[in-house]
Each structure stands twice: as structure tokens, then as C-alpha cells.
Amino acid sequence: xxxxxxxxxxxxxxxxxxxxxxxxxxxxxxxxxVAVTAVAGNVGLDKTSRNARRVLTLxxxxxxxxxxxxxxxxxxxxxxxxxHGVDGLLGIPTPEPTFPLSEGAAWDVIWxxxxxxxxxxxxxxxxxxxxxxxxxxxxxxxxEHIKRIVLMGGATDFGNTTxxxxxxxxxxxxxxxxxxxxxxxxxxxxxxxTHRAYFTQEEIDRLAAIGTPQAVFxxxxxxxxxxxxxxxxxxxxxMHDPCAMMYALEPELFTGVRCWVGVECQGRYSRGKTxxxxxxxxxxxxxPNVELVTGVDRARFVEHLTARLAxxxxx
Ligand code: BDR
Ligand code: CA
Numbered sequence: 001x002x003x004x005x006x007x008x009x010x011x012x013x014x015x016x017x018x019x020x021x022x023x024x025x026x027x028x029x030x031x032x033x034v035a036v037t038a039v040a041g042n043v044g045l046d047k048t049s050r051n052a053r054r055v056l057t058l059x060x061x062x063x064x065x066x067x068x069x070x071x072x073x074x075x076x077x078x079x080x081x082x083x084h085g086v087d088g089l090l091g092i093p094t095p096e097p098t099f100p101l102s103e104g105a106a107w108d109v110i111w112x113x114x115x116x117x118x119x120x121x122x123x124x125x126x127x128x129x130x131x132x133x134x135x136x137x138x139x140x141x142x143x144e145h146i147k148r149i150v151l152m153g154g155a156t157d158f159g160n161t162t163x164x165x166x167x168x169x170x171x172x173x174x175x176x177x178x179x180x181x182x183x184x185x186x187x188x189x190x191x192x193x194t195h196r197a198y199f200t201q202e203e204i205d206r207l208a209a210i211g212t213p214q215a216v217f218x219x220x221x222x223x224x225x226x227x228x229x230x231x232x233x234x235x236x237x238x239m240h241d242p243c244a245m246m247y248a249l250e251p252e253l254f255t256g257v258r259c260w261v262g263v264e265c266q267g268r269y270s271r272g273k274t275x276x277x278x279x280x281x282x283x284x285x286x287x288p289n290v291e292l293v294t295g296v297d298r299a300r301f302v303e304h305l306t307a308r309l310a311x312x313x314x315x
Pocket of ligand 2: 042
């Protein structure tokens with residue numbers, strides 16, 4: 001008997017690596033991609049909500065895309081167009097969307113779908129957590145209706161936007177703290193694992209050689225990351241957002257530890273830092289709230305991600 005597909009919402013800010021995560025979701029036979037909710041992040045909401053539809057169009061699927069927050073719940077907006085380009089997709093030629101933005105706000109859609117799927121809905125979040133923070137604030141019963149959140153964000157001991165903070169958490173620490181405090185089961189794919197889940201230039205070239213529009217596009221998004229991440233001593237392009245999607249699809253490729261995670265919302269130097277007790281003798285009261293993903297079988301990760309992208313374009 002065919003297995004039932006798992007309902008998933010991807011909450012994202014495409015973004016070059018969000019784009020690859022979206023391609024993976026569109027390619028995954030085990031997922032029912034219920035909706036995509038866009039949030040301001042790497043670039044503004046007008047661009048992220050359009051880019052999500054451009055990438056889904058490239059994938060050959062029509063999934064409703066809803067716009068969410070145009071900026072963080074609190075604090076100043078922080079973009080990352082120095083990484084993703086002014087259009088958010090590095091100017092890489094991508095089809096115009098064949099379908100319009102759906103009507104409705106991201107947080108209402110998350111609540112409605114969570115209730116409709118009776119606790120089976122999973123969220124893969126690859127941007128700032130503003131849409132989820134607003135959904136949790138507006139709908140206090142939401143945690144009972146969500147099976148799990150797999151998120152890309154945070155790190156145990158360093159950052160990529162400040163020395164202390166990773167971009168997605170730094171861009172809206174208060175929203176992230178609401179998510180970590182929500183009681184929803186969380187798997188956190190932070191820089192600990194994403195810097196180990198990289199593609200070398202040779203692996204990127206192999207992906208490009210598949211020759212399908214989706215594989216060529218994905219390879220082009222990765223090319224930029226190789227040089228950029230030399231400063232972080234990563235010998236390739238880290239697959240930040242694809243890592244979260246791959247964890248949702250194939251958790252057996254990864255290792256992790258259960259621990260407590262909270263977000264520093266005050267710090268003078270450390271705002272947006274994910275504070276964990278993973279490697280600390282002193283444990284936070286209340287017990288673990290997160291599966292902190294730390295390790296990956298990189299060879300299999302690269303092989304499976306490549307194969308999944310190749311399947312998307314196969315006739
Ligand atoms: C995260 O920040 C964004 O720029 C990427 O899309 C990814 O979600 C990595 O820190
Ligand atoms: Ca992202």
C-alpha cells in the first residue's frame with residue numbers, strides 16, 4: 001500500500017538556499033506540500049513571496065504561496081542581500097511565476113492548516129521565525145496542533161551575522177524565543193550541522209552536469225557559497241536551508257543531542273544567540289526542548305540531495 005504523504009508547510013525567505021530547500025520539498029514524494037509561507041528576511045517580503053513562486057514554477061508545481069510578515073516582531077529589519085543579491089536569487093535566470101500569490105496571511109494559514117490536519121502538520125522553517133511567532137501569539141492553542149518544526153537557525157557557539165548569532169535567529173530573536181518556548185517538538189539545524197553539510201566545487205559541478213534546469217539552477221546558487229564560506233573555514237558551500245529539509249526527509253543521515261535551547265533577546269554583544277546546555281554540566285530547568293542536530297553523514301547527504309534534485313527534472 002502506498003504510504004500517506006506527510007503534510008508540510010515551508011516557511012521561508014528565498015533566498016538562494018531556501019530555493020534549494022523548496023526544490024527538495026517539491027521533489028519529495030513522501031511530502032504533501034500544503035502551502036509555502038513567505039517572510040521578509042534575506043530580502044523584502046515582496047521579493048521573497050515572488051521568489052517562492054518563481055522557484056515552485058521552476059520545479060513545475062503549483063503550491064499556494066502566502067505572504068506573511070514584512071519585518072520582525074520587534075527590532076530593526078536585517079536583510080542579507082550581500083549574500084543573496086538584490087533580487088534574493090543572485091540574479092540567476094528563473095522563470096516568472098505562473099500563478100499569483102494566494103490571499104490570506106501566513107499566520108492564519110498556518111493555524112487553519114494545523115487545525116485541518118488534526119496534529120499531523122509539520123513546518124520546515126528556513127527564514128526568520130516571525131510568521132510562526134505571530135501565529136503563536138494570535139493562536140495560543142497552535143502548539144497542540146503542530147507535529148514538529150524543523151528549523152534552520154542558531155548555533156551552539158558562534159554566529160554568521162554577529163560573532164554570537166546566526167542570521168535567522170538574529171533577524172527576529174523575540175519570535176525565535178516564542179517558538180523555542182512553545183512546547184512544539186523542534187529539530188534545530190544550526191550552523192553546527194550546516195557547516196558540515198557542504199558541497200565542494202567538484203560536487204557542485206557534478207550536480208550541474210545533470211543538466212536539468214532545476215539542477216543547473218541549484219548548482220548556480222551553490223557556486224557563490226564556496227568562496228563566501230572560506231572565511232568560516234568551510235571547504236565548500238554549506239547547505240543551510242537544504243539541511244533542514246533533508247533532516248525532515250531523512251533524519252537517519254544526521255546525529256544530534258537533546259538539549260535545552262533559548263534565545264538571548266537582551267545581550268549587548270549576544271542578541272540573537274541561541275543559548276544551549278548541550279555541552280554544559282549545568283542543565284536548564286524544564287528539560288530538553290530541542291533536538292539539536294550536530295552531525296551529518298556528508299557523503300550520503302550530498303549523494304541523496306543530488307539524486308532528489310535530479311529526480312525533479314527527470315522526464
Ligand atoms: C540562513 O540565513 C539566510 O541567509 C539563509 O537563507 C539561511 O536560512 C543561514 O544563516
Ligand atoms: Ca533562509
